[in-house]
Amino acid sequence: MEVEVLKRVLARVDELGGISDSAEYLQRTFLSTANREAGERVMGWMRELGMDAAHDAGGTVRGFLAGSAEGKAVLIGSHIDTVINGGKYDGALGVIAALGALEQLKVEGVELPFPVHVLGFSDEEGVRFQSTYLGSAGVIGALDAGMLAVKDEGGLTVEEVISQEGWHECAEVFSYDETNAAGYLELHIEQGRVLEEAGESVAVVSGIFAQARLRVSVEGLADHAGTTPMNLRRDALAGAAECVLAAEGFARENDGMVATVGVMKVLPGASNGIAQTCNFTLDVRCAENDLLESGLGVLKGRFAEISKSRELELKWEVVQVNGAVPCDEGMVADLVKSAEKVTGTARVLGSGAGHDGVMMSRVMPVGMIFVRCRAGLSHHPDEFAEAGDIEAGIDVMVEFLKRRVQ
Ligand SMILES: [Zn+2]
Incomplete structure (x- = not known):
């Protein structure tokens, strides 16, 4: 030009x-x-x-x-x-x-x-x-x-x-x-x-891309960081961390999909306390509506398995889906x-x-x-x-x- x-x-x-x-x-x-x-x-x-x-x-x-x-x-x-x-x-x-x-x-x-x-x-x-x-x-x-x-x-x-x-x-x-x-x-x-x-x-x-925004919450039990043995913990943050890695791993397995946790809030939030609750956002995107829908289903299942194995309670809320x-x-x-x-x-x-x-x-x-x-x-x-x-x-x-x- x-x-x-x-x-x-x-x-x-x-x-x-x-x-x-x-x-x-x-x-x-x-x-x-x-x-x-x-x-x-x-x-x-x-x-x-x-x-x-x-x-x-x-x-x-x-x-x-x-x-x-x-x-x-x-x-x-x-x-x-x-x-x-x-x-x-x-x-x-x-x-x-x-x-x-x-x-x-x-x-x-x-x-x-x-x-x-x-x-x-x-x-x-x-x-x-x-x-x-x-x-x-x-x-x-x-x-x-x-x-x-x-x-x-x-x-x-x-x-x-x-x-x-x-x-x-x-x-x-x-x-x-x-x-x-x-x-x-x-x-x-x-x-x-x-x-x-x-x-x-x-x-x-x-x-x-199709996009879904979700609010996820993992509920465990707040407890003393010094006196609670590892096998008796219901640590919400450790469970949430496993969920984040599961989302990352799943997106990596699926070409063209991206999954992001951008916000995480830990309650009560003390350095010497086990987390009671962990609230986080999840943003999932990919080129096709079908893949997004099935992907969300798989992720929800994996999050539920992780929560169950750790005796945590999972809340899964889809806030917005754009086709x-x-x-x-x-x-x-x-x-x-x-x-x-x-x-x-x-x-x-x-x-x-x-x-x-x-x-x-x-x-x-x-x-x-x-x-x-x-x-x-x-x-x-x-x-x-x-x-x-x-x-x-x-x-x-x-x-x-x-x-x-x-
Ligand atoms: Zn622009």
């Missing part, structure tokens, strides 16, 4: 990364001052490219080329919000790359016979309301009364924040479904180490051909992390491109993607759009 176009993409990643609600680190949450400022900046870039730019009341920004193209639009986008102390590539790169791809096509004099809309969603991370995808939910009409009533730490509901801090003035309503959109494409950093290990720049995403979201077969096939043309190879990879495509897939086909990021790191200020990898990702996007020109 043109050197100048790539340079502008990289400069914009830096520029957007400098717009933050905190002086010390990067933070842009739903409809915060920095979130809206970032949206304004992106709309400015859209207008520079000759696009009509607008925003909705929920802070999602949109640009489109008001050319002669008719028919269903191809949507390209990502999110402009960040986590607390996040990195500048997660989300922002996808929006900026979309503009870079369109600029490249302009330089090459390619006219697309279909409309392209670029979207910058105001909320994907869900930091402010602990409720993800507010931006994309808004544009597909899924922002229901339940979501609007969720409160932030200050006690304000989503609805109140939209009316108080939002862009009610001159806001437009974005509304997409299969009748006006051909599909949604997103470029995102991988947030994992597969590409780095393989020494490859980009991957085509096959789908977003797998497969990417559209046609879009995957086109992206694979595009990636092969650009890089000579095309790895197809599942996504362990959620993305705006989860929401968009409810009403239209979705496809995704992953770009290698250093050490797989994301949600961290050291998050980084090489210029060459970003270039390859944008080239794949450009190639994908060209393939749709008959």
